Amino acid sequence: xxxxxxxxxxxxxxxxxxxxxxxxxxxxxxxxxxxxxxxxxxxxxxxxxxxxxxxxxxxxxxxxxxxxxxxxxxxxxxxxxxxxxxxxxxxxxxxxxxxxxxxxxxxxxxxxxxxxxxxxxxxxxxxxxxxxxxxxxxxxxxxxxxxxxxxxxxxxxxxxxxxxxxxxxxxxxxxxxxxxxxxxxxxxxxxxxxxxxxxxxxxxxxxxxxxxxxxxxxxxxxxxxxxxxxxxxxxxxxxxxxxxxxxxxxxxxxxxxxxxxxxxxxxxxxxxxxxxxxxxxxxxxxxxxxxxxxxxxxxxxxxxxxxxxxxxxxxxxxxxxxxxxxxxxxxxxxxxxxxxxxxxxxxxxxxxxxxxxxxxxxxxxxxxxxxxxxxxxxxxxxxxxxxxxxxxxxxxxxxxxxxxxxxxxxxxxxxxxxxxxxxxxxxxxxxxxxxxxxxxxxxxxxxxxxxxxxxxxxxxxxxxxxxxxxxxxxxxxxxxxxxxxxxxxxxxxxxxxxxxxx
Amino acid sequence: xxxxxxxxxxxxxxxxxxxxxxxxxxxxxxxxxxxxxxxxxxxxxxxxxxxxxxxxxxxxxxxxxxxxxxxxxxxxxxxxxxxxxxxxxxxxxxxxxxxxxxxxxxxxxxxxxxxxxxxxxxxxxxxxxxxxxxxxxxxxxxxxxxxxxx
Numbered sequence: 123x124x125x126x127x128x129x130x131x132x133x134x135x136x137x138x139x140x141x142x143x144x145x146x147x148x149x150x151x152x153x154x155x156x157x158x159x160x161x162x163x164x165x166x167x168x169x170x171x172x173x174x175x176x177x178x179x180x181x182x183x184x185x186x187x188x189x190x191x192x193x194x195x196x197x198x199x200x201x202x203x204x205x206x207x208x209x210x211x212x213x214x215x216x217x218x219x220x221x222x223x224x225x226x227x228x229x230x231x232x233x234x235x236x237x238x239x240x241x242x243x244x245x246x247x248x249x250x251x252x253x254x255x256x257x258x259x260x261x262x263x264x265x266x267x268x269x270x271x272x273x274x275x276x277x278x279x280x281x282x283x284x285x286x287x288x289x290x291x292x293x294x295x296x297x298x299x300x301x302x303x304x305x306x307x308x309x310x311x312x313x314x315x316x317x318x319x320x321x322x323x324x325x326x327x328x329x330x331x332x333x334x335x336x337x338x339x340x341x342x343x344x345x346x347x348x349x350x351x352x353x354x355x356x357x358x359x360x361x362x363x364x365x366x367x368x369x370x371x372x373x374x375x376x377x378x379x380x381x382x383x384x385x386x387x388x389x390x391x392x393x394x395x396x397x398x399x400x401x402x403x404x405x406x407x408x409x410x411x412x413x414x415x416x417x418x419x420x421x422x423x424x425x426x427x428x429x430x431x432x433x434x435x436x437x438x439x440x441x442x443x444x445x446x447x448x449x450x451x452x453x454x455x456x457x458x459x460x461x462x463x464x465x466x467x468x469x470x471x472x473x474x475x476x477x478x479x480x481x482x483x484x485x486x487x488x489x490x491x492x493x494x495x496x497x498x499x500x501x502x503x504x505x506x507x508x509x510x511x512x513x514x515x516x517x518x519x520x521x522x523x524x525x526x527x528x529x530x531x532x533x534x535x536x537x538x539x540x541x542x543x544x545x546x547x548x549x550x551x552x553x554x555x556x557x558x559x560x561x562x563x564x565x566x567x568x569x570x571x572x573x574x575x576x577x578x579x580x581x582x583x584x585x586x587x588x589x590x591x592x593x594x595x596x597x598x599x600x601x602x603x604x605x606x607x608x609x610x611x612x613x614x615x616x617x618x619x620x621x622x623x624x
Numbered sequence: 625x626x627x628x629x630x631x632x633x634x635x636x637x638x639x640x641x642x643x644x645x646x647x648x649x650x651x652x653x654x655x656x657x658x659x660x661x662x663x664x665x666x667x668x669x670x671x672x673x674x675x676x677x678x679x680x681x682x683x684x685x686x687x688x689x690x691x692x693x694x695x696x697x698x699x700x701x702x703x704x705x706x707x708x709x710x711x712x713x714x715x716x717x718x719x720x721x722x723x724x725x726x727x728x729x730x731x732x733x734x735x736x737x738x739x740x741x742x743x744x745x746x747x748x749x750x751x752x753x754x755x756x757x758x759x760x761x762x763x764x765x766x767x768x769x770x771x772x773x774x
Contacts, residue, residue, distance in 0.1 A: 172760070172766070173759075173764060175764070175766055176764045176765050176766050177764075289682045289685040289686050289689070290636075290682075290686060292678065292682040292685075293640055293679060293682040293683065293686070296675050296676070296678050296679040296682065297679070299671075299675045300647070300672065300675055300676070300679070303671070303672045303675070307668035309668070310667065310668045312668040314668055314669065314672065315647070315650075315672070338710075341706070342703055342706060342707075345699070345702040345703065345706050345737060346698040346699045346700065346702050346703045347696070347698065347699075348696070348697055348698065348699055510734075510739050511737070512733075512734040512735075512737030512738050512739035513734050513739055513745075513748055515733075515734075515737060516729070516730050516733040516734040516737065517730075517752060519706075519710060519713075519729075519733065520726050520729070520730065520752075520753070520756065521756075523710075523713065523714070523717070524756070524760065524768070527717070527768075528766055531767065533714060533717060533718050536714040536717065537714060540707070540710055540711060540714065543710075544707065547703070551696075551698070552632070552636050554636075569671075570671045573671055574666050574670065574671070577666050577670075578666075
């Protein structure tokens with residue numbers, strides 16, 4: 123349960139002037155980058171990493187979290203006004219948001235999106251506050267075997283979330299784990315895969331690799347893409363929030379979508395895209411105005427917007443309670459924690475309760491700040507769109523380089539970023555998912571240590587150890603079901619009569 | 625317009641398998657000796673070898689995937705100049721300092737990316753880099769490389 127004393131200390135810690143200013147800056151920055159089509163949350167966070175190095179852990183996390191919340195909301199501005207989702211999470215907002223804007227009601231469309239986003243976000247904060255500590259308490263029962271099996275389960279969940287490219291995702295995970303294996307072996311101290319390069323003896327620093335894989339590769343991808351993006355903007359003058367009367371009959375959709383978003387966010391790898399489409403489909407089937415969906419129905423804006431912002435808090439539940447990131451954004455958040463010497467893992471909440479509880483408060487403040495910022499930001503959106511892409515991309519490259527350099531003040535890290543940027547570009551080009559790579563990289567060392575500790579513990583044999591560990595058995599069983607179930611379904615749907623008749 | 629690579633799975637799969645096998649062989653080639661005599665004790669190559677086996681297996685699975693993927697047509701020239709300019713920027717970064725290297729990089733990278741308004745380019749590059757320099761050096765107290773004569 124929530125510790126009241128820690129919560130009070132966290133409120134004091136997270137409501138200092140510097141933290142509030144940082145949350146404002148982060149939210150504005152997140153909304154702007156999220157609203158620019160194609161840039162997204164990960165790039166917004168990656169290029170702001172260098173600014174966090176000299177901050178306190180609370181302020182650094184406040185910046186990252188507010189950018190995350192802001193960018194998820196910002197994606198809907200582009201979706202409504204341009205019919206181009208700024209982030210994948212805003213894709214379903216285009217279905218009803220843009221038609222409503224085209225009817226001359228863009229202010230109302232933005233108002234529905236903003237209020238649904240904020241309420242979805244605040245709902246997920248509450249879920250995180252109550253579920254996170256309970257899950258973390260349960261995670262204390264985890265020994266090396268449970269931790270290892272849970273990491274494997276999380277990695278396979280992320281790979282399995284895109285079944286169309288399952289093996290590519292599996293390769294991406296292996297690549298991430300191999301990146302993590304470079305350098306000194308954590309148990310014996312021997313050098314591995316350094317190929318005689320002294321600079322690699324400490325292994326790959328997480329930040330340069332993450333910046334290269336996500337941010338620099340995005341720059342390369344945009345520079346080489348021959349697609350022209352439309353910059354047609356529907357006219358708007360600001361935001362018009364819906365009245366309480368207009369909300370009547372829509373609260374149910376909002377709560378249902380927020381619950382769906384939060385629940386899906388907790389699952390590793392499911393991501394916000396799945397949450398928004400599921401909640402849109404669910405709202406379409408249960409709304410009293412289901413016939414109007416696709417023509418500018420507010421329920422069609424409320425459902426995806428409440429869901430995508432509810433994912434933010436949901437995704438943080440396994441990240442903070444178990445130290446297992448569910449997606450690339452939360453993986454980068456854990457990378458930020460490592461800069462301050464905080465090790466991600468099942469003891470994250472037990473060892474650093476002050477930071478974790480401050481994070482809860484920061485998330486609530488970020489959602490409130492989003493309301494204030496949204497009123498002004500929508501006005502400057504048209505101006506942001508006018509920034510020429512070559513200038514924007516060049517600035518992104520410079521910030522990427524500063525981010526990579528700032529971790530250890532080493533030029534070698536800049537070369538790592540460049541190489542990783544190139545690798546990231548190739549992976550994107552060949553449709554190999556990037557998220558498993560980063561999550562594999564973040565969890566690699568922990569996975570190796572726990573597996574090898576398990577091997578040491580299983581002196582009497584692995585099965586003997588497993589029989590005394592019911593949690594591990596459940597995790598292994600769930601993993602097997604997750605992998606096998608789709609094939610069972612396919613097997614069930616086979617038309618044997620047709621096959622045997624030839 | 626889209627270009628279809630019929631054998632793209634084959635190329636990706638083969639590359640993954642070859643790199644995987646090379647790393648797997650390397651893990652045996654270099655001697656790693658520090659394995660304790662305690663039962664269950666493992667050497668430093670224990671997990672990487674298993675990971676590499678899964679790596680090779682995923683490569684083989686991609687290799688034999690019957691459906692070919694489609695790849696978008698890309699402008700490779702942009703990738704080459706961008707990579708080269710970033711490489712030069714990194715080379716100059718510590719030698720001539722942040723301000724000069726980033727200003728030169730900003731102008732050249734944006735120019736080759738298609739922004740040809742020289743006066744705006746010059747103004748933007750100088751202003752943005754001075755602003756970044758000021759924020760990092762004075763507000764965030766994060767040291768950036770300076771020119772040798774500074």
